[in-house]
Amino acid sequence: MxxxxxxxxxxxxxxxxxxxxxxxxxxxxxxxxxxxxxxxxxxxxxxxxxxxxxxxxxxxxxxxxxxxxxxxxxxxxxxxxxxxxxSFFSAEKTRTLLAGRREGVGNVLAASLGIVTPFCSCSAVPLFIGFVSAGVPLGVTFSFLISAPMVNEVALGLLFGLLGWKVALTYLAFGLAVAIVSGWIIGRLHLEHWLQDWVRNVRSGAADLPAEHLxxxxxxxxxxxxxxxxxxxVWPWIIAGIAVGAFIHGYVPSDLLASIMGRDAWWSVPAAVLVGIPMYSNAAGIIPVVEALIAKGAALGTVLAFMMSVIALSLPEIIILRKVLTARLIAVFIGVVGSGILAVGFLFNALFS
The missing domain is CATH 1.20.58 (Methane Monooxygenase Hydroxylase; Chain G, domain 1)
Known part of the structure; x- marks a missing residue:
């Protein structure tokens, strides 16, 4: 031969x-x-x-x-x-970059990586286990988990295309701030003992694979x-979201939305967050609704707080994360992130008033 x-x-x-x-x-x-x-x-x-x-x-x-x-x-x-x-990234590369990073710098790096690396609820469990078993601090891991769904490229691209670069950049800045600060706070609380026992017992024995040349x-x-x-x-969710947006655009009176979600209604921001948490959608599906609400006179901060809560605190993601987090840690996660989203909503309303 x-x-x-x-x-x-x-x-x-x-x-x-x-x-x-x-x-x-x-x-x-x-x-x-x-x-x-x-x-x-x-x-x-x-x-x-x-x-x-x-x-x-x-x-x-x-x-x-x-x-x-x-x-x-x-x-x-x-x-x-x-x-x-x-194609230049992988779960292994992300894990390697985050492993051993201290809080602070690690939170910033993790939140930034969340923008360009794939994450969805279905991949929450293996990613979380991989990060924890690799020695990534819990707070740093949460910065990644918060940033990836909320400040992803779909959300930013659609916000830029539909609402302009100022809104997209402001959303990027505040979204990263929520991810970084929330992760840092959770890290400082030292809640590793609130992970499920089997997750804490996981040990990573696999070596990093060499990067493939593409x-x-x-x-x-x-x-x-x-x-x-x-x-x-996601296309069914997009069409459903656009259908809702079309109904709002055509039939919902501007005065009604302005009174419910306007800047003068201080309670509208926490109400929007509470309504958004149990909902299930994604950036592609919810942004057309956001566009229609804003066009009808709803306050930008209130609408984006609603959008953030739908994307970052979706019920399916929480259900899947329950496999690796105790109920107490999930409650802390929702409370910290929800508080950050509230702050973003009020700040947006103040900046764009």
């Missing part, structure tokens, strides 16, 4: 790589062209329906016809870009796979 039989396969070269790059560039150009036609498309849908464009139903149809493709397209673009970025084609495929997986899972 010749030695060539044992030669490792080499990555695709030349034309194959160029073909992928050209195809990706062409897809991005098509994306831009389609996006630029969304407003006339929504007007055409309203005209096709035969409904009076100035009526409540006409406004609702226009909102739904415009926002549905817009949000889905923005989501696909953001997820593709972050899928490529995430080609340009591999990274593009990672982006397309992310779009297929993430958008494929």
């Amino acid at each position: 010749s030695v060539d039989t044992f030669t490792e396969p080499t990555p695709a070269t030349g034309p194959s790589t160029a073909k992928w790059i050209i195809s990706t560039a062409a897809a991005l150009i098509v994306w831009g062209l389609v996006y630029s036609l969304l407003i006339p498309f929504s007007d055409w849908v309203v005209a096709l329906s035969g409904v009076d464009p100035t009526s409540h139903l006409g406004e609702a149809i226009r909102f739904f016809a415009y926002d549905t493709p817009k949000v889905l397209m923005l989501l696909a673009l953001v997820v593709f870009g972050m899928g490529v970025v995430r 080609s340009v084609v591999d990274r593009i495929k990672a982006g397309t796979d992310a779009v297929r997986e993430i958008v494929g899972k």
Whole structure:
């Protein structure tokens, strides 16, 4: 048998790589062209329906016809870009970066990593066990758990596309502050004894795997796979959220929302947080609702506090985390994060008044 039989396969070269790059560039150009036609498309849908464009139903149809493709397209673009970025990261790399970090610096690093690393409720248990068993301090781990769902790339990308860069950057700053400070506080409370016993007994015996060298084609495929997986899972929630937003946009009086969620109603921020905690949605599904509420005159801080509580303190995530945290530690987690979200809501209302 010749030695060539044992030669490792080499990555695709030349034309194959160029073909992928050209195809990706062409897809991005098509994306831009389609996006630029969304407003006339929504007007055409309203005209096709035969409904009076100035009526409540006409406004609702226009909102739904415009926002549905817009949000889905923005989501696909953001997820593709972050899928490529995430190809440079892995759970093992994240674990290695956080292991041995002291509180303070570790909280900042963990919260920052939460923005660009994949996290959802279904991966909470293995990630949490991996971090704890690797020696990552409990408070640092919580900074990551808070930041990843709340200050993720989907939330920031959609906020930027729908509400502008000022709102997106302010949300980023306050969201990171909640994650960092909440994690630091939980760490200072030294509540490791409130972990489930079996989690505290876990010991990590696996060595870190060497980083895999990925080609340009591999990274593009990672982006397309992310779009297929993430958008494929969340699109029903997006449409449901846009439908709610369309109803609000078309039928809910501005004065009513301003009185309930306006800046003058001080109780609206804690009420929004309490309502948001038991709900289940994600950034893609809740942001169209946020957009419609703000357009109707609701206070920005109140609406974003509602959004944060839905994303960061969702009931399914809490149920899954119950497998690794005791009820007392979950109560502390909800209390600390909820207090941070309250502060963000009031600060947003004060800054954007």
